[in-house]
Amino acid sequence: MSDLPAAGDQMPDIAMETPEGGSVKPSDFRGRKLVVFFYPKDNTPGCTTEAKDFTALKPEFEKAGVELLGVSKDSAKKHQNFIAKHDLKTPLATDPQEDGLSDALGIWTEKQMYGKTYMGMVRTTYLIDEKGKIAQVWNKVKVKGHAEDVLEAAKAL
Numbered sequence: 001m002s003d004l005p006a007a008g009d010q011m012p013d014i015a016m017e018t019p020e021g022g023s024v025k026p027s028d029f030r031g032r033k034l035v036v037f038f039y040p041k042d043n044t045p046g047c048t049t050e051a052k053d054f055t056a057l058k059p060e061f062e063k064a065g066v067e068l069l070g071v072s073k074d075s076a077k078k079h080q081n082f083i084a085k086h087d088l089k090t091p092l093a094t095d096p097q098e099d100g101l102s103d104a105l106g107i108w109t110e111k112q113m114y115g116k117t118y119m120g121m122v123r124t125t126y127l128i129d130e131k132g133k134i135a136q137v138w139n140k141v142k143v144k145g146h147a148e149d150v151l152e153a154a155k156a157l
Contacts, residue, residue, distance in 0.1 A: 004106035012104040016093035019079040033066040034128040040121040042074045042082035053147035055089045066154040
């Protein structure tokens with residue numbers, strides 16, 4: 001497990017699908033700072049709050065020269081509904097079902113709830129510098145105050 005990308009490493013460059021059917025990958029943001037926040041599922045309470053918090057702070061991130069990208073394994077159609085329902089301004093992407101970016105980062109993993117084991121996304125945020133290197137990682141994120149913490153770190157980068 002220790003060979004997973006961490007702070008100081010290059011962010012893996014794996015393409016994901018945008019809600020509009022296009023493609024996006026971390027290297028598309030070279031020359032700019034990037035925050036990639038991975039979350040389990042569209043329209044669930046924690047994920048909705050997190051996406052809305054990043055949307056609310058998007059102007060502040062832009063002022064700091066930081067791009068945002070939210071990622072889950074939900075389909076492009078689900079992302080479109082999520083964006084419309086909550087008036088999200090943060091771009092979202094769909095991570096491939098197999099061998100996606102979350103797999104490369106080790107955050108698509110076995111989880112347990114109510115005695116059932118299933119594959120799921122560990123809520124994790126990456127701050128990436130202008131050269132595509134991981135500057136900071138937030139693992140097992142608690143949503144409350146998280147977007148603000150990430151903004152402060154991004155401003156300091």
